[in-house]
Amino acid sequence: MREHIQEALRQIEKDFDVKVLYACESGSRAWGFPSKDSDYDVRFIYVHRKNWYLSIDHKRDVIEIPARDSISMPIDDLLDMSGWELSKALRLFRKSNPPLFEWLYSSIVYHQAYSAVDKMRALEKNIFSPVSCLYHYLNMAKGNFRDYLQGEQVKIKKYFYVMRPVLAGKWIEKYHTVPPIEFQALVEDILPNGELKEAIDHLLVRKMAGEELSLEPRIEIINEYLNREIIHLDKYVKGINHEIPDPTEELNALFRETLEEVWGIK
Template sequence: MRQEIDNLFKDIDEIPLFYIESGSRLWGIASPDSDYDVRGFHLQSKKQYFDFKKHRDIIEVMDGDFDFVSYDIDKMFGLLLKSNPTVFEWIRANIIYFNELPDWTNFRQDVITNFDFKALFHHYISLAKGNINLMETGKKFTYKTAFYCIRGLLSADLATRQIIPELLIDDLFKQFDNDNDVLKIAKETLDRKKSQKEKEEVIESDKQKILNAIKEFTSQLAPKEPNSSNKRQKLESVLTDYSFNLKMKFYV
């Protein structure tokens, strides 16, 4: 994968910084036909950075099972400042293909320490509700849809308790002391997802049981929304200092 990334940046001006595996492979739930979802961020070239014209802030490549998305560092840090849970997963990823960032471990820990659990909660609840709608309307009731929905609910539950959800699914399961109905279904659907193709439909006799358990769990979480951590100012300081030092390293 490192070679794929190196080849991609041979023909463009941007400077690659950090790339990881996202999605099902990162979570340990890949199906036999899962794509490689490579995500990360780059720095504009010195020429682009000092140009008066605005340059693109995202690079997207889809080539077979290679799905690549890269954000300009300013866009990436702007999302981190808003405690965007998607990019928060990226910086916590354990499958790292490319990392040219200085003092990464300390920076990563500073971001994690100052992240907002309220933002995490809303992201995962919203993710779950979107998948519930797909299942209720019959548009998509696959094992993948059901599992992604439940993973979101379990992560939201942990956010209500100010606990950062683990990315690897086996580790996420271990964060719960007892097997509730949703957790039991998660384990069952995970086994089916891993062994079947991505678009495998849930068998008809199980659909209502799964949907009822998911909706009940969602309703229980709604009143537990956590308060904001109020650490935005500290997080902004961390991101500002790191961005300044990084740009000094590459541009001066």
């Protein structure tokens, strides 16, 4: 599949006249708990030629495959590909966008070219906002807890839609850094040995074995933990006061340097 993904990326470059700077896996495979039929969620950052940016008209800054603009080669049904144009990615980076941070630190990288992503990683410590990221993970946990874990019967996979953002929030509370993307790293660091951790580990084994859609009675020890920590993180985040210097000029310079590096223009 890696070769297929890399071939699809090359075709995207041809069909959209762009250069892909970085491509990685996002979602359950990157988080470390894919099931047998999990999609490949490929996310990438790309840059257009100079003239694309020198226009008075607003243009679409996302490439999605399958998309309205079909590309020359067929895409596998299990392959979900989506990319952000570089200036869009940098604007989101400036806002400390958690999904973008997850891309940058994915353990599964399909492609990296030029220096833009390394420069972004070097700036991350000065841009990371624990407040923004905590609110992102907290809102995700709240919504998924409300939507998926309130019934008497629960699908196994739905626990992870709440568990991972809660543990990511606990990591931010503990370290004030970008949380690791791998679910197991969060579990090992945040949860002490005991009944709760054993229940989660057992659930993870079952999910990866393909039982993720099974409906079964709600697991109270997990529900109670998630509810308690959501309440705690909601109170905690309101007390954080964290300001960062405006990184706009550094990001503007990174953007211009990338155009020059990729397309040879000044």
